[in-house]
Amino acid sequence: MESTDVLVIGSGIAGLCAAIEAARAGAAVTVASAGKTMSGSSFFPGTWGLGLIGPVDAKDEQDLIDTIQTVGGGVADPELVQTFVHGIPQAIHWLEQDLGVELQRPQSADSAQQKQFIPCFDHKTRMWRGLTRKPLEDACTAQIELLGIRLLPRHELIDLVEDTTGKITGAVLYDRANEHLVPMAAKATIIAAGGTGGLFERSLTSTDVLSSSQAIALAHGASLTNIEFMQMMPGLIEPKRNLVFNEKTWRYVKFDQPVDIADEKLDELLEQRSGYGPFTSRLDSRAIDLVIDQAGAEGLALHYDFPSDDVPEFVQTFATWLQNEHGIAPTDEMRAAMYAHASNGGIKIDKAAATGVAGLYACGEATGGMHGADRIGGLSSANGIVFGRIAGASAALAAQKEPEAALKADIALPQYGIATTDAERLTHGLKHTMSTYCMINRTETGLSEALHELEGLKTEATTLSTQKVLDSEVAALARLQSQIKLATEMVKAMRRRTESMGSHYRVD
Numbered sequence: 001m002e003s004t005d006v007l008v009i010g011s012g013i014a015g016l017c018a019a020i021e022a023a024r025a026g027a028a029v030t031v032a033s034a035g036k037t038m039s040g041s042s043f044f045p046g047t048w049g050l051g052l053i054g055p056v057d058a059k060d061e062q063d064l065i066d067t068i069q070t071v072g073g074g075v076a077d078p079e080l081v082q083t084f085v086h087g088i089p090q091a092i093h094w095l096e097q098d099l100g101v102e103l104q105r106p107q108s109a110d111s112a113q114q115k116q117f118i119p120c121f122d123h124k125t126r127m128w129r130g131l132t133r134k135p136l137e138d139a140c141t142a143q144i145e146l147l148g149i150r151l152l153p154r155h156e157l158i159d160l161v162e163d164t165t166g167k168i169t170g171a172v173l174y175d176r177a178n179e180h181l182v183p184m185a186a187k188a189t190i191i192a193a194g195g196t197g198g199l200f201e202r203s204l205t206s207t208d209v210l211s212s213s214q215a216i217a218l219a220h221g222a223s224l225t226n227i228e229f230m231q232m233m234p235g236l237i238e239p240k241r242n243l244v245f246n247e248k249t250w251r252y253v254k255f256d257q258p259v260d261i262a263d264e265k266l267d268e269l270l271e272q273r274s275g276y277g278p279f280t281s282r283l284d285s286r287a288i289d290l291v292i293d294q295a296g297a298e299g300l301a302l303h304y305d306f307p308s309d310d311v312p313e314f315v316q317t318f319a320t321w322l323q324n325e326h327g328i329a330p331t332d333e334m335r336a337a338m339y340a341h342a343s344n345g346g347i348k349i350d351k352a353a354a355t356g357v358a359g360l361y362a363c364g365e366a367t368g369g370m371h372g373a374d375r376i377g378g379l380s381s382a383n384g385i386v387f388g389r390i391a392g393a394s395a396a397l398a399a400q401k402e403p404e405a406a407l408k409a410d411i412a413l414p415q416y417g418i419a420t421t422d423a424e425r426l427t428h429g430l431k432h433t434m435s436t437y438c439m440i441n442r443t444e445t446g447l448s449e450a451l452h453e454l455e456g457l458k459t460e461a462t463t464l465s466t467q468k469v470l471d472s473e474v475a476a477l478a479r480l481q482s483q484i485k486l487a488t489e490m491v492k493a494m495r496r497r498t499e500s501m502g503s504h505y506r507v508d
Contacts, residue, residue, distance in 0.1 A: 001183050001184075001185055001410070001411060002182065002183070002184050003170075003184065003185040003186065004028050004029065004030035004184065004185075004186050004187075005027040005028040005029065005186070005187050005188070005396070005399040006019075006023075006027045006028070006186065006187065006188050006189075006190065006392070006395045006396055006399050007030050007032065007170070007171060007184055007186035007189045007190070008032070008189075008190045008192060008392075009032055009157045009171070009189065009190065009192060010031075010032075010033055010040060010191065010192035010193035010194060010213075010364065010366070011033035011036075011037045011038055011040065011151075011153075011192075012038075012039065012040035012041060012042035012043065012192065012194060012364060012365075012384060013042040013050075013131075013136070013364070013381060013384035013385060013388065014192040014363045014364025014365070014366075014384035014385075014387065014388035015031060015033070015040075015192035015193075015364065016031070016038070016140045016144075016388070017363075017384060017385050017389050017392065018190050018192055018363055018388040018389070018391045019031045019144075020099070020140070020143045020147065020149070020392065021388070021391075021392030021393050021396070022190075022392035022395050022396040022399075023143075023148070023149050023392075023396075024147065024392075025392070025393055025396035025397070025400075026396065026400070027188075027395070027396040027399050027400070028148075028150075029149045029150065030149070030150040030151075030184070030186075031149060031150070031151050031152065032152040032155040032156075032157065032171075032184075033151075033152070033153055033154070033155065033193075033208065034154065034155070034156040034157075034176065034193070034208040034209075034210050035153070035154065035207070035208025036153045036154070036208075037144075037151045037153045038136075038137055038140060038141075039206060040194045040205070040206060040209055041195065041197070041205045041206065041209060041342065041365060041380075042136075042381070042384065043133060043137075043206070050130070050131040050132075050378075050380070050381045051119065051128065051129075051130065051131070051377055051378035051381065052103065052128075052129040052130070052131045052378055052382055052385075053088075053122075053126045053127060053128050053129070053376070053378030053379065053382065054085075054088035054089055054091075054092055054126065054127045054129075055085060055088060055089065055126065055127065056126060056127050060126065061085055061086065064085050064376075065081055065082060065085050067122060067123065067376065068081050068084075068085070068370075068371070068372065068376060068379075069081060069372065071121040071122075071282075071372065071373075071374045071375075071376060071502070072344075072371060072372015072373050072374060072502065073372050073373035073374070073501045073502050074372065075226055075229075075372045075373055075501075076226075076369060076370060076371055076372040077225075077369035077370065079351055080349070080350075080351060080369040080370040081370055083351040083370075083386075084370045084379075084383065084386055084387070087386040087389075087390070088382050088385075088386060089127075091382065091385040091386045091389060092127075092129060092382075092385075094385075094389070095131075095139075095385060099139040099140075099143060100139050100142075101135050101136055101139040102135040103129040103130060103131060103135075104129065104130030104131075104132060105128075105129060105130070106128060106313065107313055111313050112125060112128065113125050114312050114313065117314060118275065119376050119377035119378045119379075120247060120275070120276035120277050120278065120375075120376060120378075121275075121276050121280070121374050121375070121376050121377065122376050122377070126378075128378065131381055152173065152175075152182075154175065154176040154177045155173045155174065155175055155176065155182065156173060156174045156176055156210065156479070157171055157172075157173060157191075157193060157212070157213055157216060158171075158172045158173060158174045158181065158216075158414065158474070158475055158478045158479070159171065159172045159216060159219075159414060160172075160189065160217070160219075160220045160360070161183075161185075161411050162220055162359075165358070166220075166221060167357075167358035167359045168186075168188075168189050168220060168357060168358065168359035168360040169185060169186070169187075169359060170183065170184050170185040170186045170189070170411055171183075171184050171186065171189060172184070172411065172413060172414065174471065174472075174474075174475035174478075176475075179470070179471055179472045180471045181414075181471045181474060181475070183411035183413060184411075185411065186359075187359070187398065187399035187402040188359055188360075188361065188394075188395035188399045188402075189359060189360055190353075190361045190362065190363060190391045190392070190395050191213045191214075191216075191347065191355075191360070191361070191362040191363075191366050192363050192364045192366060192384075192391070193209070193210070193212075193213040193366055194209040194210075194211070194213075194364070194365050195209065195211065195230075195342055195343030195365035195366065196211045196214070196227070196230055196340070196343045196346070197209055197211065197341060197342070197343070198210050198211030198483070199211045199340070199430065199431060199434045199483060199487050199490070200339075200340035200431055200434050200435050200438075200439070201431045201432060201434075201435040202235070202237075202297075202337060202338070202339045202340065203339055203341075204233055204235050204244055204339045204340070204341045205340075205341070205342075210479060210483070211483055212478075212479050212483050213366055213482075214227075214346055214347055214366060214486050214489075215481075215482040215483070215485035215486040215489070216482050217347050217355060217357070217360065217362065218485065218486075218489065219482075219485070220357055220360070221355075221356070221357040222347050222355040222356060222360065222362075223347075223348045223355075223356070224345065224346065224347060224348060224368065224489055224493075225345055225346070225347075225348040225368040225369050226344055226345030226346075226372065226493075227343070227345040227346065227368065227489055227490050227493045228345065228490060228493035228494045228496075228497050228504050229344035229345050229368075229371070229372065229373050229374075229501075229502060229503045229504055230342075230344065230345075230438075230490070230503060230504075231278035231279070231340075231341040231342045231343070231344060231375065231503050232278060232279040232289070232338050232339065232340060232341060232439055232440050232503065233245070233277055233278050233279070233338070233339050233340075233341035233342075234279075234289065234292055234336045234338060234339070235336065235337065235338075235339040236299075236334050236335065236336055236337075237297075237335050237336070237337045238299060238333075238334060238335035239326075239328060239332065239334065240326050240328065242339075243322075244277070244341075245277075246277075246315075246318040247274060247275070247276055247377075248312070248314055248315055248318070249274070249304060249315055249318060249319075250270050250271075250273040250274040250288070251270050251271050251273075251274040252304050252305055252315070252330075253270055253303075253304060253305075254302060254303055254304070255300065255301065255302050256301035256302055256303060256333055257301045259291045259300070260291055260294075261287055261288075261291060265287075269284060269287055269288055272284065272285040273285040273288045273289075276374075276377065277341075277377060278341055278374070278375075278503060279338070279440055279503060279505070280374050280502050280503060281500040281501065281502060281503070281504065281505040282374065282501075282502060286505070289338065289440060290441075292336055292337060292338055293338045293439065293440045293441065295337065296337070297337065299335030299336055299337040300335060300336050300337070301333055301334070301335055302333070302335070302336060303330070303331055303332060303333050304319075304330035304331065305330075305331075306319065306330050338439055338440060340435075342365060342375070342380055343365050343366075343368070344368065344372065344373065344374070344375050344503060345368030345369075345371075345493075346362075346366045346368040347366055347367045347368065348367070348368060348369060349361070349362050349363070349367050349369060349387070351390070352390060352394045353367075353387050353391035353394050354394060359398065361394055361395050361398075362391065363383075363384065363387040363388045363390070363391035364383065364384045364387065365380065365383070365384070367383075367387065370387070371383070372502065373501040373502025373503055373504060374502035374503055413474075414474050414478060415467050415468065416465045416466065416467055416469070416474065416477060417466065417469035417470065417471075417473030417474040417476060417477045418461060418465050418466070418469075418473055418476050418477040418480065419464065419473060419476075420476050422461075422464050423461075423473075423476035423477065423479070423480050426457050426461055427480055427483065429453070430457055430480075430483060430487060433450050433453045433454060433457075433487070434450070434487055434490075434491075437449060437450040437491075438450060438490065438494060440505055441505065441507045442504070442505060442506050442507065443506065443507050444498075444508055445508075447491050447494050447495045450491045451488065451491050451492070451495075454484055454487055454488050454491065455488075457484055458481070458484050458488075461477065461480050461481060461484065465477055
């Protein structure tokens with residue numbers, strides 16, 4: 001049986017930061033990821049980079065804390081928010097000076113004050129940085145090699161393993177390339193496997209974000225928080241799918257089909273909509289998202305009308321990327337639809353990234369508490385770095401206290417599975433249910449129907465399961481059951497939250 005001191009599930013920015021920090025603390029570290037190493041939303045193939053913001057100084061630190069709570073509707077955990085914001089400057093310094101990641105900066109002090117650099121839902125410009133893929137990949141690769149971190153790409157978390165006291169002592173992984181189960185003993189485990197976007201038909205996360213790890217943690221005693229707050233984001237479906245629609249460019253949009261918004265209001269709403277990326281119910285410009293949502297899977301036809309000169313730097317960077325990387329000119333007709341994007345809630349953790357279950361830690365988008373109903377732009381990356389480092393340090397410390405004998409217990413493998421064709425069909429049904437009832441427009445009637453359909457999927461999965469099957473079928477059943485469980489918990493939370501708040505919109 002394989003073993004490690006610290007097992008990290010997920011290799012996005014949170015998982016990699018956790019792995020590096022744990023290894024630097026002296027732990028033997030293994031990183032398992034459902035896709036390739038350096039994957040998930042942090043390395044989503046469709047964005048030129050990630051925004052990364054932080055407070056300018058101590059005074060601004062308190063302002064950012066207050067702003068997170070304000071835009072979050074007061075449902076964020078105050079202790080986590082304080083820990084988070086206080087840790088951002090050190091995290092950015094660590095990323096740049098220690099790891100050697102070259103971050104983008106505005107071209108000048110004047111440029112940095114342009115309204116395009118005001119983060120989503122924020123009220124002013126802050127210390128903005130751009131985190132682009134290659135510098136991050138290069139720096140992480142160097143650290144992985146230097147620290148001897150073991151990588152298990154295409155290894156999916158199937159289940160956690162606990163001892164008689166409920167302490168997590170390892171995991172069952174599924175090697176997707178070789179199609180066999182891998183028991184892995186670990187002194188401490190960190191879940192950093194991403195958010196809930198994998199539960200929807202259209203998602204601005206990569207396909208290796210499976211949205212199963214939260215339910216696995218839940219089954220072993222962890223809890224969820226703010227799971228109803230799921231960001232929905234406009235994205236392109238034509239001429240190319242799965243491209244995030246740059247929020248700063250809404251003020252330059254011209255619609256190519258009629259929309260149910262009065263002409264005299266449209267420019268004002270587009271200007272307001274240019275201040276943030278994800279849908280929010282708090283602002284009048286929600287009308288823009290609602291007409292996109294109403295257009296459905298066909299998308300809403302539109303194009304850009306950029307000014308001929310004085311184009312803001314942030315917008316010019318995006319337009320150049322769109323043209324050079326994807327061959328889309330601003331004047332080309334595009335179609336936008338609503339996509340599931342980032343999760344503002346997830347596994348509940350404390351300021352040490354502990355889940356409340358011995359031996360189990362979590363970080364990144366898989367967690368909740370440091371954001372609220374809406375999340376300020378640029379804080380998702382910051383969250384991954386800050387709490388990734390915290391989780392790595394906490395897990396390494398816990399591992400140091402464990403005797404080697406802790407790695408010698410046998411791990412029983414699950415025995416039941418489901419035909420992969422049946423699993424694929426039921427997964428399609430799950431995603432259709434979530435996309436039909438749990439995107440922007442949520443109602444008691446729709447959410448009740450969603451729960452009914454999810455219960456039917458759960459029953460069918462149980463009925464179709466059989467014993468002594470292929471490892472691929474064991475993995476298919478475990479994944480499906482965890483996804484159904486997480487989807488069910490999300491819908492229940494959406495039902496309990498009867499008032500609209502931020503990303504959660506109750507039409508009724």
